[in-house]
Amino acid sequence: MIPVNTPLLDGNEKKYLIECIETGWISSEGPFVKRFEEQFAQTVQRRHGVACANGSGALDIAVAAVGIGAGDEVIMPTFTIISPAASVVRAGGTPVLVDSDPVTWNMDVAQIEAKITPKTKAILVVHIYGLPVDMDPILDVANRHGLTVIEDAAEMHGQSYRGRPCGSFGVVSIFSFYPNKHVTCGEGGMVVCDDDQLAERCRGLRNLCFQRERRFVHEELGWNYRMTNMQAAVGLAQLENLPKHVLRKREIGKRYQDQLRDLSSVQLPLSQTDYAENIYWVFGLVCNEDSAIDRSTVTSRLGEKKIGTRPFFWPMHLQPVFQNMGLFEGESYPVAERLGKQGFYVPSGLGLSDHDIRCVSTELKNIIADR
CATH class of the missing domain: 3.40.640.10 (Type I PLP-dependent aspartate aminotransferase-like (Major domain))
Known part of the structure; x- marks a missing residue:
């Protein structure tokens, strides 16, 4: 696992x-x-x-x-x-x-x-x-x-x-x-x-x-x-050990970026902007809505291979607890909705080994290639 x-x-x-x-x-x-x-x-x-x-x-x-x-x-x-x-x-x-910025x-x-x-x-x-x-x-x-x-x-x-x-x-x-x-x-x-x-x-x-x-x-x-x-x-x-942890997180992010860069069916995280370099708290991916693959399929298949994943946050305006309070009635935020429905992240913890990253990347590429 x-x-x-x-x-x-x-x-x-x-x-x-x-x-x-x-x-x-x-x-x-x-x-x-x-x-x-x-x-x-x-x-x-x-x-x-x-x-x-x-x-x-x-x-x-x-x-x-x-x-x-x-x-x-x-x-x-x-x-x-x-x-x-x-x-x-x-x-x-x-x-x-x-709403969210679609890139960051x-x-x-x-x-x-x-x-x-x-x-x-x-x-x-x-x-x-x-x-x-x-x-x-x-x-x-x-x-x-x-x-x-x-x-x-x-x-x-x-x-x-x-x-x-x-x-x-x-x-x-x-x-x-x-x-x-x-x-x-x-x-x-x-x-x-x-x-x-x-x-x-x-x-x-x-x-x-x-x-x-x-x-x-x-x-x-x-x-x-x-x-x-x-x-x-x-x-x-x-x-x-925070400086060491930051360095390792960025190494993990770079390795995932290098191994997954050719996947056209998912959006990878932006590696940097003009004001910051990504620290990769988690390595997230978003399935493209026009592709043949969706989050549920990818995460289920990864789970069968004993690879853990988590879905992205679910937007606040879609939360049942707030809807039941009468909040956000009729509101729509398309970017956040796409992220919430199609986004997930793969193993990203500080204890992750390079071998684990290769295994996750290989399985992810195989799953998407099958579609």
Whole structure:
């Protein structure tokens, strides 16, 4: 079996975990949490890092911290994981969707300004799969209209936009440390920002909004989204190897590109733009709608060969949970719909061997040639 993701844990993970166990510091009060927060924030050129339980929790904190509430509209891509939209809806806001760029698969920034209304409070940027969103036009629109930028850089560890780290653009930005990320804690997330008061607000929301002087007296509701010392220990060890992980991810992407470049029935990921080189968080493919092959056939056949795959994100405007709420009625986003129906990714984890890449590529070419 070649799984869709195999993490790489070949640094100081075991050493740091043993230290947690031997010292008894296993909870969120342990010293690795602060070390991880400080070093991660420094890596992405932010003043503050607030470690939390997962990336979705980081989004809940970020959305609440900037004051999204009832009646507020937040412009965001329809093609994304559900977490960003869920955080906005739970806060009482309304997601306002834009379609995807057909080449980069990120949100089409040219559509944003037309979506702005007097109720618009923020733009929620989500970098997708390996290439960052084109940030300069978004920052220009946000500045001209007085909008807050929330940046979801969950998949972008080690990626940059025009030489500046992803995660450094939002008023508040977030990361995820799920096992398929370039830095993993097993589960975990991070909120990063530069504003002292905003960082303190995020820390409070992460920790049930305890008060300094009256710990168990609460004036507002937060979450228990704390990260444990053991998670932070693994994350710190992973962060030490981030440059190596980025290099390996790009090697994996290049090998797939070289071996699959002649396939005419699928769209391969763009290797670079004028503002970034692809970091290949995953290696995605999209079956052409006019070809004889479709995603279901390809992924089923790969599964028979014991090769793992995952479908692309399902667009927000097609999510039953949001449709049942009366959201996005009658809305259509053709590019995102094509990506959602025909897109998938192949094994892409850091533990993937060159032999595995050759096996996946050979089977993929055989399946498509059979059609």
